[in-house]
Each structure stands twice: as C-alpha cells, then as structure tokens.
Amino acid sequence: xxxxxxxxxxxxxxxxxxxxxxxxxxxxxxxxxxxxxxxxxxxxxxxxxxxxxxxxxxxxxxxxxxxxxxxxxxxxxxxxxxxxxxxxxxxxxxxxxxxxxxxxxxxxxxxxxxxxxxxxxxxxxxxxxxxxxxxxxxxxxxxxxxxxxxxxxxxxxxxxxxxxxxxxxxxxxxxxxxxxxxxxxxxxxxxxxxxxxxxxxxxxxxxxxxxxxxxxxxxxxxxxxxxxxxxxxxxxxxxxxxxxxxxxxxxxxxxxxxxxxxxxxxxxxxxxxxxxxxxxxxxxxxxxxxxxxxxxxxxxxxxxx
Numbered sequence: 001x002x003x004x005x006x007x008x009x010x011x012x013x014x015x016x017x018x019x020x021x022x023x024x025x026x027x028x029x030x031x032x033x034x035x036x037x038x039x040x041x042x043x044x045x046x047x048x049x050x051x052x053x054x055x056x057x058x059x060x061x062x063x064x065x066x067x068x069x070x071x072x073x074x075x076x077x078x079x080x081x082x083x084x085x086x087x088x089x090x091x092x093x094x095x096x097x098x099x100x101x102x103x104x105x106x107x108x109x110x111x112x113x114x115x116x117x118x119x120x121x122x123x124x125x126x127x128x129x130x131x132x133x134x135x136x137x138x139x140x141x142x143x144x145x146x147x148x149x150x151x152x153x154x155x156x157x158x159x160x161x162x163x164x165x166x167x168x169x170x171x172x173x174x175x176x177x178x179x180x181x182x183x184x185x186x187x188x189x190x191x192x193x194x195x196x197x198x199x200x201x202x203x204x205x206x207x208x209x210x211x212x213x214x215x216x217x218x219x220x221x222x223x224x225x226x227x228x229x230x231x232x233x234x235x236x237x238x239x240x241x242x243x244x245x246x247x248x249x250x251x252x253x254x255x256x257x258x259x260x261x262x263x264x265x266x267x268x269x270x271x272x273x274x275x276x277x278x279x280x281x282x283x284x285x286x287x288x289x290x291x292x293x294x295x296x297x298x299x300x301x302x303x304x305x
Contacts (some may be wrong), residue, residue: 001129002044003054003119003146003154004037005111005137006081007090008062011246011288016097026095032285033069034092035111035134038160039286043254043276045074045131047293049261050131052077052130054122054146055138056110062089063110080122084110100242100281106137109241114138116145127153130261131176133253135160140167147173158257161188162249170210179216179253193217196225200232216270218252218277220245224270237272238278238299247286252277255296275299
C-alpha cells in the first residue's frame with residue numbers, strides 16, 4: 001500500500017542550474033508522470049509487487065491520464081485514487097543540469113486535498129496490506145492517520161520523510177524503516193552521518209526515541225548506511241555516471257519495500273534497492289527509467305561478481 005502524491009512533471013534540461021534572480025535557457029522540455037508517492041508505487045510494481053495507491057488527482061485531463069497510466073501500464077490498483085473537482089492535478093517544475101543534479105518546485109494541487117477522512121475511508125485496504133509505504137508530499141493529517149491505522153493492524157511502515165517537515169511528530173507512530181538522505185538524517189537526528197560509526201550508541205538512543213526499528217541513509221554514489229538496534233553496516237551501490245538524479249530516491253524506496261514484504265534479508269534488500277536507484281539515474285525522468293525486477297537482479301548479480 002502506497003499513500004502519497006501524484007504530479008505531472010515538467011522537466012527542463014539546462015547546462016547549469018540558475019542562481020537567485022537568474023534566467024537560463026533550456027535544451028529540452030519534457031512532460032512526464034511523477035510525484036513521490038506515485039514514483040514509489042511504480043518502482044515497487046516494476047519489482048513485482050501488487051500495489052494499491054491512495055492519493056488525489058484533479059478531475060481534469062491530467063488526472064484521467066495519470067489514473068489510466070497507472071492502471072494500464074503499471075498494473076497498479078487505482079480505485080482508491082480520488083478525483084478532486086475544482087483542483088488541478090499536482091505539478092512539479094524540474095530543472096536538471098548537465099551533471100544530473102536537479103532543482104524542483106512543486107505545486108500540490110489536488111494532492112493538498114488528500115484528507116484524513118479519505119484515508120480513513122480506505123482503512124480496510126491499509127489493514128490488509130503487507131507493508132505501508134508513505135512520504136511527506138501530502139498533508140500531515142493524512143500521513144498520521146495512515147500510520148495510526150497501520151500501527152493498529154500491525155502493518156509495517158516504511159517512511160520516507162521527504163520533503164522534510166519540522167512539524168512531523170516523531171515518536172507518535174512506530175516506524176519499521178525510515179529512509180533518508182544524508183542531509184535529512186542530520187536535520188532529524190542532529191549529527192553528521194560521517195561520525196555515525198563513532199557514536200552508534202547515541203544514534204541508537206535516537207532510534208528508540210523516534211520509535212524507529214531500522215534506519216537507512218542513502219548517499220548518492222557512496223554506500224548506503226544501515227543502522228538497527230543490533231546492526232550497523234554499509235552496502236555499496238553501482239558505479240555509474242548519472243544523467244538525471246530525479247526519482248533516484250523513490251526508485252530505492254519502492255524495491256526495498258517490495259523485498260521487505262517478501263521477507264528478504266535486510267542486506268540483500270538494500271543491494272537490490274541500491275541497484276534500482278542507480279539504474280534510474282541513467283535516463284531522464286522519474287518513472288520511465290525505473291528498472292524491472294529482472295534487470296535489477298541481473299545488475300545485482302554483476303555487482304557481486
């Protein structure tokens with residue numbers, strides 16, 4: 001089960017990202033399907049997961065096209081994606097430079113209308129899920145109600161707290177896995193990731209206070225860090241030259257959650273997620289380059305050899 005956002009991405013390729021008050025020319029402009037929630041749903045579906053998504057789109061052509069895309073192309077259950085009249089489907093304006101780095105501005109549109117009441121109306125679907133995957137690109141009351149329902153039904157929660165919100169009430173919900181990048185980890189826990197190995201006891205105290213069972217920290221081309229109450233280890237990722245880093249984090253979260261639902265060993269789940277995330281950066285866009293399970297596993301085997 002994925003609860004999250006759906007956006008139409010408009011991606012401008014530029015030589016370099018603009019500074020404050022600066023205008024730069026774009027090489028190309030692409031229109032793609034995006035949004036962190038839908039991206040993660042697609043990433044999981046391509047790894048073989050049976051995915052249902054709760055979210056909102058506008059009662060417009062973009063929303064109709066998005067629902068059809070998810071249902072027909074990605075085999076995702078869309079009955080729980082609500083159409084909102086009077087609001088446009090969410091959009092993201094994305095600039096990507098020649099080094100693959102990006103800058104993103106999001107207009108929530110219909111995503112902002114995903115209420116706690118809509119989530120509660122689909123509580124039965126959440127309770128039947130093997131895993132709940134959720135982010136912060138939707139209103140906080142909807143996030144918290146989804147987590148409450150999952151906790152009550154003992155459904156593990158994978159939480160990608162992005163974009164980070166200072167008002168998220170850490171400790172209210174029990175979180176099986178939290179996936180963050182280096183900057184997010186420092187903002188949440190207060191310490192630089194580079195010093196983690198030296199102060200593991202303090203990090204573990206933070207996990208207990210935040211009610212987190214395991215923490216994954218992605219670091220781009222560097223190894224992914226994993227911390228639990230019993231383990232601390234790193235998992236190398238693929239060595240590649242990125243074309244576009246949009247959606248790489250989402251391409252990690254979906255495959256990891258799929259392996260978690262399958263009860264895959266933790267380190268192997270991270271290996272697969274690392275490969276999927278890296279492969280997604282080889283082409284522009286968020287969803288289009290996300291790899292299938294077969295391709296992901298093939299690259300994981302090559303990495304081991």
